[in-house]
Amino acid sequence: MSDSAPSPSPRLAVVLLAGGQGTRAGLGLPKQLAVLGGKPVLRWSLDAFAAHPAVNGGVLVANGDVATAVNPLPAGWISVDPGTERQQSVGNALAALADWDDQALVLVHDAARPGVTNEVIDRLLGALRTAEAAIPTLPVPDTLVEQAHDEAGDVVDRRVLARVQTPQAFRLDVLRRAHAEAVEAAATDDAQLVRRLGIVVTAVPGDARLHKLTYAEDIAILGGLLGIGTMRTAVGMGYDVHRLVIDKPLWIGGIEIAYSHGLEGHSDADVALHALTDAILGALGDGDIGDHFPPSDPQWRGAASHRFLSFAADRVAARGGQIDHVDLTIIAEAPKIGPHRAAIRARIAEILAIPLERVSVKATTTERLGFTGRREGISAQAVATLQLPEN
Numbered sequence: 194m195s196d197s198a199p200s201p202s203p204r205l206a207v208v209l210l211a212g213g214q215g216t217r218a219g220l221g222l223p224k225q226l227a228v229l230g231g232k233p234v235l236r237w238s239l240d241a242f243a244a245h246p247a248v249n250g251g252v253l254v255a256n257g258d259v260a261t262a263v264n265p266l267p268a269g270w271i272s273v274d275p276g277t278e279r280q281q282s283v284g285n286a287l288a289a290l291a292d293w294d295d296q297a298l299v300l301v302h303d304a305a306r307p308g309v310t311n312e313v314i315d316r317l318l319g320a321l322r323t324a325e326a327a328i329p330t331l332p333v334p335d336t337l338v339e340q341a342h343d344e345a346g347d348v349v350d351r352r353v354l355a356r357v358q359t360p361q362a363f364r365l366d367v368l369r370r371a372h373a374e375a376v377e378a379a380a381t382d383d384a385q386l387v388r389r390l391g392i393v394v395t396a397v398p399g400d401a402r403l404h405k406l407t408y409a410e411d412i413a414i415l416g417g418l419l420g421i422g423t424m425r426t427a428v429g430m431g432y433d434v435h436r437l438v439i440d441k442p443l444w445i446g447g448i449e450i451a452y453s454h455g456l457e458g459h460s461d462a463d464v465a466l467h468a469l470t471d472a473i474l475g476a477l478g479d480g481d482i483g484d485h486f487p488p489s490d491p492q493w494r495g496a497a498s499h500r501f502l503s504f505a506a507d508r509v510a511a512r513g514g515q516i517d518h519v520d521l522t523i524i525a526e527a528p529k530i531g532p533h534r535a536a537i538r539a540r541i542a543e544i545l546a547i548p549l550e551r552v553s554v555k556a557t558t559t560e561r562l563g564f565t566g567r568r569e570g571i572s573a574q575a576v577a578t579l580q581l582p583e584n
């Protein structure tokens with residue numbers, strides 16, 4: 194029997210990448226801040242790593258506003274600014290790990306992949322007992338073909354292909370060398386840089402839950418994969434009034450209508466889009482249009498109201514929800530809204546990026562009664578029906 198003590202496990206650091214813009218997701222905010230099951234996407238993997246007994250600390254790569262969403266960081270974690278590309282962001286994290294021993298291990302992970310499990314971390318660490326680098330991969334489930342524009346070409350043999358996920362696991366000295374030698378050579382992940390050193394990268398089974406949030410529809414996919422409850426229906430209502438004044442452009446429902454008068458207001462005073470914006474914010478329980486775009490703020494003077502409505506729609510997407518239906522009633526004695534209804538409906542569907550059938554636009558007079566009947570102003574009422582994930 195040997196009397197030598199077992200060698201201690203190497204220390205383990207995590208590099209959590211949350212420095213991207215999330216352009217392809219188009220959520221109106223960095224996708225790592227989108228809320229999934231009641232917490233930001235970024236928080237999911239941060240919590241999973243912080244709870245794993247082998248993890249000693251980590252570096253969150255994120256801009257200040259993103260890092261703030263997960264304040265305070267777990268013990269042993271710091272945050273650093275991102276670089277312009279993912280690869281530079283990893284480089285910044287490696288610089289922050291300068292005082293870690295070469296023998297340490299590191300897991301590099303996309304914050305856009307919230308579904309980190311202990312099992313996948315353990316598989317990667319198991320592989321690093323003998324390998325210098327290990328990554329999770331999944332088989333390709335579909336037939337793959339070459340394609341040029343809209344012409345499908347020859348089948349590519351998918352048996353020799355795999356989908357690469359993160360976290361990716363490395364001996365720290367290996368990752369340091371790979372990045373040091375890659376200054377001029379871009380790669381979409383760290384394993385490719387390591388392979389350029391001639392080092393073998395071991396593949397371990399990945400996990401469907403590590404699906405990456407890339408496009409807006411991935412939020413719903415992740416909701417299913419992560420077992421985040423069902424959707425609930427939320428209904429909101431909005432109401433707005435603006436005064437008619439002479440010689441102003443008249444904007445209603447995102448279109449300009451030729452008329453002797455226009456609506457008075459701080460923005461373009463589009464009474465219909467304001468009511469709709471409030472209906473959506475109401476369904477979200479997210480305040481009202483004045484909270485987000487205060488009339489006291491000069492930047493909204495004369496602003497086109499489609500910006501307010503897009504903002505509200507983005508907030509629905511960022512919550513992993515969708516707009517089921519909006520119903521708008523415009524109350525005006527004059528001008529007649531009827532001839533413009535179809536154009537208004539199409540414009541609202543365009544702004545909200547939902548099918549036309551999900552938008553209803555109606556109009557009425559008040560039979561010459563009240564302020565609308567006296568043509569002193571125009572009002573609008575709206576109801577928005579959303580599907581939102583249960584938290």
Ligand SMILES: Nc1ccn([C@@H]2O[C@H](COP(=O)(O)OP(=O)(O)OP(=O)(O)O)[C@@H](O)[C@H]2O)c(=O)n1
Pocket residue numbers: 210211212213214215216217218224225254275276277278279280282302303304305306405406407
């Ligand atoms: N300069 C960058 C670019 C990306 N990332 C991170 O790298 C991961 C994978 O990148 P990707 O999915 O491409 O995210 P984005 O760059 O945000 O997406 P897009 O390309 O659509 O803007 C994400 O967690 C992202 O936050 C980063 O830390 N620093």
Ligand SMILES: C[C@](O)(CO)[C@H](O)COP(=O)(O)O
Pocket residue numbers: 279303357358359381382383405
């Ligand atoms: C690192 C990565 O997640 C591995 O699949 C991927 O390459 C990063 O995403 P991107 O869309 O290529 O930036």
